Amino acid sequence: MSDYILNSMWVLIASVLVFLMHAGFSMVEVGFTQSKNAVNIIMKNFVTVAIGVTIYFAIGFAFMYGKDAGGIIGTNLFFLVNKPESMGGVMFESYFFFQAIFAATCVTIVSGAVAERTKFNAYVIFCVLAVIVIYPVIGHWIWGGGFLQKFGFTDFAGGTAVHAVGGFCALVGAKLVGPRKGKYRNNKATAIPGHNIPLAALGVLILWFGWFGFNPGSTLDITSPSTLHAAITTLLSGSIATIAALVFSKIKYGKPDAGLTLNGALAGLVGITAGASMVDYTGALIIGTICGVMMVLSVEFIDQKLKIDDPVGAISVHGLCGALGTIFVGLFSVTEGLFYGGGISLLGKQIVGVAICAAVAMTISFVIFYTIKKTIGLRIDKEMEDDGIDKIEHGISAYISL
Amino acid sequence: MSDYILNSMWVLIASVLVFLMHAGFSMVEVGFTQSKNAVNIIMKNFVTVAIGVTIYFAIGFAFMYGKDAGGIIGTNLFFLVNKPESMGGVMFESYFFFQAIFAATCVTIVSGAVAERTKFNAYVIFCVLAVIVIYPVIGHWIWGGGFLQKFGFTDFAGGTAVHAVGGFCALVGAKLVGPRKGKYRNNKATAIPGHNIPLAALGVLILWFGWFGFNPGSTLDITSPSTLHAAITTLLSGSIATIAALVFSKIKYGKPDAGLTLNGALAGLVGITAGASMVDYTGALIIGTICGVMMVLSVEFIDQKLKIDDPVGAISVHGLCGALGTIFVGLFSVTEGLFYGGGISLLGKQIVGVAICAAVAMTISFVIFYTIKKTIGLRIDKEMEDDGIDKIEHGISAYISL
Amino acid sequence: MSDYILNSMWVLIASVLVFLMHAGFSMVEVGFTQSKNAVNIIMKNFVTVAIGVTIYFAIGFAFMYGKDAGGIIGTNLFFLVNKPESMGGVMFESYFFFQAIFAATCVTIVSGAVAERTKFNAYVIFCVLAVIVIYPVIGHWIWGGGFLQKFGFTDFAGGTAVHAVGGFCALVGAKLVGPRKGKYRNNKATAIPGHNIPLAALGVLILWFGWFGFNPGSTLDITSPSTLHAAITTLLSGSIATIAALVFSKIKYGKPDAGLTLNGALAGLVGITAGASMVDYTGALIIGTICGVMMVLSVEFIDQKLKIDDPVGAISVHGLCGALGTIFVGLFSVTEGLFYGGGISLLGKQIVGVAICAAVAMTISFVIFYTIKKTIGLRIDKEMEDDGIDKIEHGISAYISL
Amino acid sequence: MSKMTKIDIITRPEKFEALKQALNEIGVTGMTVYQVLGCGIQKGKTEFYRGAPLEINLLPKIKLETVVCEVPVSEVIRVAKEVLYTGEIGDGKIFVYDVENVIKIRTGEEGVRAL
Amino acid sequence: MSKMTKIDIITRPEKFEALKQALNEIGVTGMTVYQVLGCGIQKGKTEFYRGAPLEINLLPKIKLETVVCEVPVSEVIRVAKEVLYTGEIGDGKIFVYDVENVIKIRTGEEGVRAL
Amino acid sequence: MSKMTKIDIITRPEKFEALKQALNEIGVTGMTVYQVLGCGIQKGKTEFYRGAPLEINLLPKIKLETVVCEVPVSEVIRVAKEVLYTGEIGDGKIFVYDVENVIKIRTGEEGVRAL
């Protein structure tokens, strides 16, 4: 028996942990939105997973990990036809399984930001396209042998490839679909609080659990110490960011804000994702702290200055912290980071890489969302928004007690 | 260190994943029923696990995997006395642990179908008997060296042994206990919607997570590529079935039905269970699609034609899709399936096997339920049904806010 | 590849399973308390994890597993500086990760018992101090090479080190903070029922799931048969205790009590923790049964005789059953237990060890809680207790529907 | 303006559907429903929760409120009694109140025409 | 038919148990309870939720509604005031309305006898 | 004691915030809010749940109840109409009732002064 088997097994297990993150995302999004749209959120999360997996199997994986063409896109392995026996040092099936479960995550992030006002079919169309052209293509550049990878850009577990890209698509989507009715009164942001904080909290803890598959699993190598190292940095960053967000929200708003504290944990987890195996414990603690605080500032900035309505804070948590965390690798990488004597070379590459990915993600998602808006329309009608999508679009309420 | 250790470890981990399915079943059943009976559902699920494990340890395992007598039943290993060191290529303890966590699943399926109107003690009696005479005996035939196994009937992870058997018992139980009050008005089915769709959705995702222990774990061999293959077919079938049920319900009823979409995921997972390691990706996608659609038709048929009241759709999801999936092995098995040039031999065996198991499961469960009905009674009284089992039988409401 | 890698991997996976227990604790505590304090409970659980991990990383681990000084305390490895490559036969990182996730558990137990009336900052201070001076110090004595370990006291997975210690701190905390308003009317206990039994049930099942990391993981050795043995005893004890509590509550109060049944499962799991690898199946069943029954008696005794208000039953479940289970090792250990011909030597040591830990835990936590009470105060003010901590302290309700 | 009357019917939640249908049949179309907790002759009992006594003396009920004018009050009462009667404790009660005025926001109509 | 009166008592949820007991003692047995949100002098405050202002100006209250006839209204009010008084803002209010009729579905009795 | 009047406004939940603000501006400070289910002209439709017909004919509404005296009833009605009017079915209704008395528990004041 070889490391090969052991690593394949590890990746399988890590994938299964990651799978539960879909439950986490669902609960976070349900909890942070209004009860009248809970069924719709659930449905969106289910289609996201289902479509994500199916299309990634058919096309996405090929684009991402197929034979590289010009550093831009993969070109074979559609429907896994002619699949090799192994990939990345593990059984091909392990590799694919891990990636397929990841694939939908990027889109799920968007679903939270555009929640409560986006047409179901519009979202489904975006979901399909994103799993074909956004995630796998950028993923190819970063992980699949594309130009960013060759350039030296580094993203361990998807701080940019998954989170920042998802977050930037979310920004575009939320901007284009517009704020929920009543979110801005007299041009001032008002709170539309989530309807079920305990479910949201459960979701965050489930996500955290899954993150231990996401980050440590990304080494694809359980025999390497960096797998366990990544587990610990993930734990530390998530913890300190929780504290940072709690304390900072208390200072800023006078009360320990529950929503921001829960988001704080996620901010720390997203922030460490790009460099979990590359930064040391101190680095993890600093990254977590900064992400926890920056996320709070960003939530307010996006909500009140940019006037973009993001019910779950996805843009700040995934977009900002994903990007920050990726750039921080250039500062905190123990081998090449600026603060560890590695000079500014990696830092520069990280900034360039993040900028390219952000720009591309925003452009493609803008094209998609804008086209949808001008054709079938992005936004549910006024009546549906008032009465709740659940009743009108799905014909059922999430909670029925009479 | 040997494959033996590694496989034992894998089976342990898979078992733990399967264990969480009990949380999944609980949440699905709670979410799809009325709030006034939520505590009762919870209690049923807890006793099912507890009794299932305990009795399976004492008797069930012996009947199932003890020394075969006449192809019908196992005859030693009661209370695991004189247990061997290994079984199925893994440590005996691993093997037993995996099986014991499975054991209660079959009964749990029944609890959903008879929910909201069945006496608690009647259910407990059924549960005890089912874990002694239904699940282990049929299990022995299929997996324990019994006559069906010798005959060549194939059921990889329990499409029939667990799901179809559970579903057919559910059919008998639901028929004998009768529909919930108000379910049929003027002889027409009316909907009694579940009270908490988000919890049901969480349950489905948790079940899906556990399924990655259930199916891939059933190889008992992590070194074999079929373990990972089973993981991928499980993922694909669940995904496509979700889409199938969603689209089909939209076509049929005009709206994407949340309950049916959630059930769709389960239908796909059940459908692939019997053949997860034996069918290829295309097979998995076809099986998932068919199961997703058939489940929708079956739910309507059972509800409106058979007039059997199944609050959670267990009969269609587990009974129908379990049976279908097992038969499909005869069509889609890459080695022996009809569509892959294997002729009709396996198909025939699968049909015969499913038929025998269904017949036996229905007969035994009929005898049990009928005897209970005629003695202590199956059905709660009218008042309890009106006011909710929680308040009367358990003296408490699930949700208290005053 | 060596056992070393395999065991490190196993410990990593077990740790991740244990991590989800924080979700379990949160849901149990939320479910068993009133809705008006649900956000506060959530926040407490998040800070407990976050602070627990961070401080344990900085100080706690050093105190617990650093170089022993006089059998009392560890003295190096602060911030993991100069960490060795391996510990306990696994990679150091694995070892630390497992321990760090454990660390907060002990405090979480307290948070349930003092719920609904304790100041948030008072709790945070207790949490910080407990993770510095209570858990790691006693942990050092038992597991880190301290005097109890040398003495021969045995605690496999933390029946005393985690649960009994947590439970006894909870006793002191709940006593000092006093009962919730309205709990004792005319000096008689009245019920203040939990507001969400399904969430509590989910929490219990998630905890049970995590326990399969907690107990089997504690061998740190997947190649040893005792790992799997521990899994099975955990399963059996939890199951039989569920049944025991259900039946006993039915006998005692006329109805199968949902709260006690859920607590019953936990009682069995706590009870087996100290000896999971050392007792045989029969032992596990007996221990589970006794713990299930004793927990019910203890809940009533503490509630009605001691008049200590413990909303979730933490004192009985963790304190009593943790202590009992540890002592039972002296009776049921197959190698040294009294009932297995091992004489009373181990039993004596177990009793002495539990007594010392209980006394120390109660003393230190008394000093901490008493000092807090006399300085910043332990108890929220009357108005906050009436209106709910959520609205006043956190400025938000857990469930919002208008 | 002819007399308008508010009728509150408090009864078991499970009877609601039937009651609504019956009222529709006699021409009552507008109604507002409350989920309430009630106690009357039908008392709760003392239960135990974790061994501590718990008085459940409020049972979930629904209150159906309808303001009528053209449909005679007596007719509403007759129908409600018919549908809701079981003879068991907990059948519920009907309360009748005077209404001063009704305004329909959409049309601005007042009084009877607003119903 | 002697005059029947509906008394609505709006107060803090946590006072409910005590109020119910006190009313039982003076002979009020039937009551219906609503969970409502209220604001009066006791205003909410502006809180922050994720940094955005959130006006919580409705506080959860309960409304206990009881229709009495034989028990004098003044007696009910006296008892309610006694039990509910704390002197703090938020003690609540009592509203008194006239009732035209009451029907007990189970027995068909009307008016006082229905109470 | 000058006449006190209870005004019940039943309307869409999402209009509540605006209504509250508008009422505050004309001096109405006390109010009690109910979450109710209603049907009027705005009917529900038959939906399907797992293929079985499900009549959703009750829509969630809020009922805002306010007892006024000094603030004229007509003024409250005017403001409510202004804020709530959309012209679509579902705008809601206003019901006006007579109140016999009000008592403020904290101060013991009765009638107008209790408001």
Ligand SMILES: Nc1ncnc2c1ncn2[C@@H]1O[C@H](COP(=O)(O)OP(=O)(O)O)[C@@H](O)[C@H]1O
């Ligand atoms: N005097 C009353 N005031 C207000 N509500 C009442 C009164 N009497 C009964 N009710 C309401 O009516 C419901 C049914 O009353 P109950 O006495 O149980 O019915 P029955 O007389 O048919 O047994 C109660 O639960 C309560 O909500």
Ligand SMILES: Nc1ncnc2c1ncn2[C@@H]1O[C@H](COP(=O)(O)OP(=O)(O)O)[C@@H](O)[C@H]1O
């Ligand atoms: N004018 C009113 N109309 C309707 N409900 C009212 C009115 N005034 C007060 N209330 C209700 O009574 C509750 C208590 O009133 P509040 O003014 O806070 O009490 P207090 O006067 O004791 O401070 C409010 O929350 C509200 O539900």
Ligand SMILES: Nc1ncnc2c1ncn2[C@@H]1O[C@H](COP(=O)(O)OP(=O)(O)O)[C@@H](O)[C@H]1O
């Ligand atoms: N006769 C009535 N009695 C009690 N409540 C009514 C009555 N008519 C309408 N309502 C309430 O008012 C709400 C709005 O009525 P609706 O007819 O839908 O408004 P609109 O007339 O503006 O279309 C209903 O949902 C219901 O709660």
